Amino acid sequence: MSTMTVRQVLDIKGHKVHCVAPGVTVFEALALMAEYNIGAVLVTDGERLVGIFTERDYARKVVLKGLRSAEVSVGDLMTPAPATVGPEQTVDEVMNIMTDKRFRHLPVMENGRLAGIITIGDVVKSIIDLQRRTISHLSNYIAGDIAT
Template sequence: MGKVKDILQNKGRNVFSVDPETMVYKAIELMCEKNIGGLMIVEGESLVGIFTERDYARKLILKGKSSKDTPIKELMTRKPFTVTPENSIEDCMSLMTAKHIRHLPVEENGVLVGLISIGDVVKFVIEEQKNIIEHLEGYISR
């Protein structure tokens, strides 16, 4: 099975982030503009948290807070689970399933270098299985 670096090679290493003082409304605008479900919260060069649509729904809406008056640091998930480019896709699937998470920041030597989502993992697995099937079909038909 492949590794996180294989997903990043195809997807790219673009990471959208904001600082902890950013108002939730601005973060949601960025997520909408970029059509993404999660943002990294970065202070300087350090990953300090993650903010997802789930955080918005459960920590803002249900608690009656205002997105224009609430800094993201009040809602973000602190110390998110991370992986490295060398982690296997299988490791990521296990972690995402066990912890009920959809996004995994990718760090290398303490530096944020990417982000993978459950969609990225599923897409990779489907593509890998497709390649295996094509290889086996070619082998059988020889």
Template sequence: MTVVAKILQSKPEAAVYSIGPSDSVFDALRLMADKGIGALLVMDGEAIAGIFTERDYARKIALMGRTSTVTQVKDVMTSAVLFVRPDQTSEDCMQIMSSHRLRHLPVVDNGKAIGMISIGDLVKDIISEQKYIIEQLEQYIVGAR
């Protein structure tokens, strides 16, 4: 089973993208579009204040008739942020994401955000792990003849 640290290492860019609570939702959306990501950590200094996702935009801006250029991130972010540690497994992450209907999980080590994993990262990792197991079983079967 893969641990989160290995998943982070396999990502092409391990940067933690964030936005401030007082920044506009428009600025958050621009950053997300520029980086090709679906979520940003909302950082108040070194502390995680929340997370802002595409889902937050769709449900709390678009559907409520707000304007992204004047609405601050802190007004629509998700404040209760679940996170994982680098030593947790992909299975742990899938359980958390499934039970809480999340698509992104920050990775925190010693109180500091060190990365973000998505459901796509986990699916890619699980498929890779299953492919490896299948190859090993095939080699075992062929070798046993």
């Protein structure tokens, strides 16, 4: 049983990444997240990844502190220099990172450039798909064994 790589996951789900500039207001970032039904946006300065802003950042840094999302910028509240993964890493490796560090979103970098984002949902889906294929393979093997 082999595991998928991050590249294979991105090839299936797509490489589209939603990014905002550090000066964008939290309100604007939340509107983008709501529009695309996503839990995080990457913060970029030109082509350079400088941070990540997540629903968790909003809940803990805006709501709990009584800030106004229309008046504070993403750059002030983002998680700077986020952990990243590479396209050749396995889903198992990503799952371990996410579990150990309690991350739900990891930017994917390839040759210093943003190549996508992998989420906990992507990881779970790929593991379920792999288990389905394994069960199907074993069922076919057993059915073939019984038929002979």
